[in-house]
Amino acid sequence: MNNEDGYVLEMRLMDLQELRIFVAVVQEGGITKAALRLNRVQSNVTTRVRQLEDRLQVTLFHREGKKLILSDAGRTLYDYAQRLLALANEAEAALQEDEPRGLFRLGSMESTAAVRLPEPLSIFSQKYPKVILEMRTGNPVLLAKALLAGEIDAALVAEPVAEAKFDSIVAFEEEPVIVTAQNHPPIGDDEDVPATVLVFENGCPHRRRLEEWYAERKEVPRRTIELGSYHAMLGCVLTGMGAALVPRSVISTFPESKRLQIHRLPKARQKLRTYMIWPKGLCSPKVAALKRILMADKSAH
Structure with missing residues (x-):
């Protein structure tokens, strides 16, 4: 492989959407669940995985009937893919201005979204009109996976929290x-x-x-x-x-x-604590702004 081919390959590896699809298939254990999580049709997810395999000239999954088993090459790419996605999120956060703006993808448990978040999110929207809020509800396991895959920016989940992977604050206490x-x-x-x-x-x-x-x-x-x-x-x-x-x-x-x-x-x-979590070391201006509002609200009560 010459230098130009290597450069092209390197650039193709930086197709973050392709990596997110690959990571979702690994974490969900198959095409069907990954397609549901990504809101894509199964054929599209299958095609993107095969394209990635063809481009890298490796087998990422061994196929046994309908089951996908990660190959040695797949395990290697999975480790790098997680780091690349985290780095991309970090780069995006670093390039943002101090004032929150743009799309803010927030995940939450249904009970928290319905009862606890309307007031703080109303305050957030009034303070930061340049931010577009997008909400996803789910259980803590699914939300943590989405956060690690770079699909959301922060999440409200019940304890316990994986402290090695996330930074967090206690947002609410429930009975x-x-x-x-x-x-x-x-x-x-x-x-x-x-x-x-x-x-x-x-x-x-x-x-x-x-x-x-x-x-x-x-x-x-x-x-x-x-x-x-x-x-x-x-x-x-x-x-x-x-x-x-x-x-x-x-x-x-x-x-x-x-x-x-x-x-x-x-x-x-x-008592059951609800935490706001975000990827370790990646507190963007939007995450920091919501964190301040939640902490102020908690102090007031």
Whole structure:
């Protein structure tokens, strides 16, 4: 390979979108989930991966049926791709002016987006009109992956936080509570546990807290129903379908909240922190501005 070919190859490696697709396929374990995460059709993701393999003249994945297994070359590229994407984000942040401007891609858990963020984001929009806010909701696992892949700039997630990968601040403290219909028997250390629970998908911190509570009691729910929103969950609780664990702050937004019965968890589990996280060492002006607003709001309360 001559110098010109090497230069072209180097420039092609800097196709950040191609690297983001490759990283998403690795982190999601396949084309289908990566396409969903990237909001692309599967054929496009497959084509971009094959183009990257052809361009580098290496096999990045071994294909076993529908499964993709990372090759040795793929593992090497994955390490470099993560560093290149992080460096690109750092370069973008360094080139920005001190005044926040441009697109700000923020991730958040649904409960936080619905209940906690409207006021601080309203303040943010008034202070920094040159910023365009874009919101993505999801569970902490998916949001952390999106942050590492450079798809969002910051995220609001529940503890625990991977401190080696992210900088963070405590943004909010929530009290998770179990809610049932009013005619449900008391729930306590010596009482029966609900037979049916209403939860979000795996990865939801409130679902994890509920599962831990059952495990401490050496019990398991007989039936678990997954739902996609807190208001749908509370509506089902109201009908007596089952119990749910939700942040107490969410209940205040539910029109029929007075018809719900609230059961507090043991004292050791009565608090759950929500963190604002961003990539280690990459605090852009937009991230710093939201951080200041959240910290001021927390101090005021």
